[in-house]
Amino acid sequence: MRGHGADLYLHQQALDTTSPSGRALFGMLAVFAEFERAMIQERVNAGLATARAKGKRLGRPTVGSDIEERVRKLRADGMGIVKVAKTLGIGVSAVQRIVALPIDATAGSR
Structure with a gap:
């Protein structure tokens, strides 16, 4: 956002990216969001691997x-x-x- 010259101010969440503490909080939220996305990806890949190991056919069903x-x-x-x-x-x-x-x-x- 800052690269485009924009800041974020959320009154009810007390988040203001124009201040150092607001930028730090915003950065931490970004790190946790990235972490959560990586965890979701791991769970999905583990589920797919388990399904493959059990012989489950993945993908679109074929038309005879x-x-x-x-x-x-x-x-x-x-x-x-x-x-x-x-x-x-x-x-x-x-x-x-x-x-x-x-x-x-x-x-x-x-």
């Missing part, structure tokens, strides 16, 4: 090749992307992704 074929057929028949998604019970982005990929790219991956 039968669904991919139906998406391509319905689109070839002229049905709109949103209608295809609703008909098959999948997301619009999944339909868009399937249509955008070449047929060879999706056939062997599922």
